[in-house]
Amino acid sequence: MATFGERIANFFNGNDAGTQEGLHGLFVTELQDIYYAERQAVDALGEQADAATTDEVRNAFIQHQHETRNQVARLEQVFNSLGIDVESGTCDAIDGLVDDAQRVVSNTESDSLTRDAGLIIAGQKIEHHEIAAYGSAVTLARVLGYQEAARLLEQTLEEEKNTDKLLTRLAESFINQQAADESDVNAGTYQSGRVADTGVTGTGFGSDYGTTTGSTAYPASGTSNDTRYGI
Numbered sequence: 180m181a182t183f184g185e186r187i188a189n190f191f192n193g194n195d196a197g198t199q200e201g202l203h204g205l206f207v208t209e210l211q212d213i214y215y216a217e218r219q220a221v222d223a224l225g226e227q228a229d230a231a232t233t234d235e236v237r238n239a240f241i242q243h244q245h246e247t248r249n250q251v252a253r254l255e256q257v258f259n260s261l262g263i264d265v266e267s268g269t270c271d272a273i274d275g276l277v278d279d280a281q282r283v284v285s286n287t288e289s290d291s292l293t294r295d296a297g298l299i300i301a302g303q304k305i306e307h308h309e310i311a312a313y314g315s316a317v318t319l320a321r322v323l324g325y326q327e328a329a330r331l332l333e334q335t336l337e338e339e340k341n342t343d344k345l346l347t348r349l350a351e352s353f354i355n356q357q358a359a360d361e362s363d364v365n366a367g368t369y370q371s372g373r374v375a376d377t378g379v380t381g382t383g384f385g386s387d388y389g390t391t392t393g394s395t396a397y398p399a400s401g402t403s404n405d406t407r408y409g410i
Contacts, residue, residue: 206319210257211268213312217251218267220305223277227298230284235349236295240302243342250335260327276305292353299350306343313339 224244231237258265280301287294313336320329 202319202323206316206323206325207261207263208268209312209316209319210254211266212270213309213316214251214254214258214265215267216270216273216309216312217247217254219270219273219277220309221247221251223280223305226284227280227302230289230294231298232290232292232295235352236298239342239345239349240298243302246338246342250338253331253335257328257331260331261325272308273305276301276308279304292356296350296353299346299353303343303346303350306339306346309339310336310343 221244224240224247228237228240228244231240255265280298283297283301284294287297313332317329317332317336320326320332
């Protein structure tokens with residue numbers, strides 16, 4: 180009986196017919212599940228685009244919807260390269276993630292940045308699932324020697340990674356905008372409230388402190404403290 184090490188060596192040398200056959204079946208099942216997930220994603224991306232508030236987020240979903248349609252066609256090429264019929268499997272993970280995205284829409288106000296932030300999060304959850312699925316499929320294709328399938332799947336894997344990066348940039352832009360808005364609100368509250376109540380007049384842009392009364396100094400609006408944070 181072959182040792183574990185010998186079985187591993189035979190597997191990677193392509194001499195373990197039983198394991199190869201089992202992995203081929205696993206690979207086909209994974210392809211069918213990914214095919215199902217991508218077709219579900221096409222519809223979900225359209226719904227997310229319709230629900231988005233800003234043009235930036237809407238366009239990101241529309242762009243990836245178009246890309247996902249191409250990915251569906253690419254998966255059909257993978258099936259053809261293996262000489263097997265195109266069949267759709269099931270994927271509970273994508274069903275749950277799509278439900279999460281729909282719940283974001285239900286739980287947020289229309290035309291709000293909060294909705295867009297939630298949609299970005301939901302979108303990235305889907306991308307991370309797809310990155311894991313395609314990464315595993317690429318590895319299986321290489322182990323099995325399906326070079327054309329591996330090439331096609333890796334192309335889609337890179338697209339999914341790029342979409343994830345795009346959504347990250349959009350998320351960061353929302354965080355920066357929110358910080359800027361909060362800074363403006365805080366500055367307005369400070370200027371109309373605390374400073375006015377104490378009789379202090381903030382003067383001198385770029386100065387550390389405004390005019391003081393008594394022994395207490397208060398920061399003026401537009402001071403260097405603001406400048407340090409690029410506000």
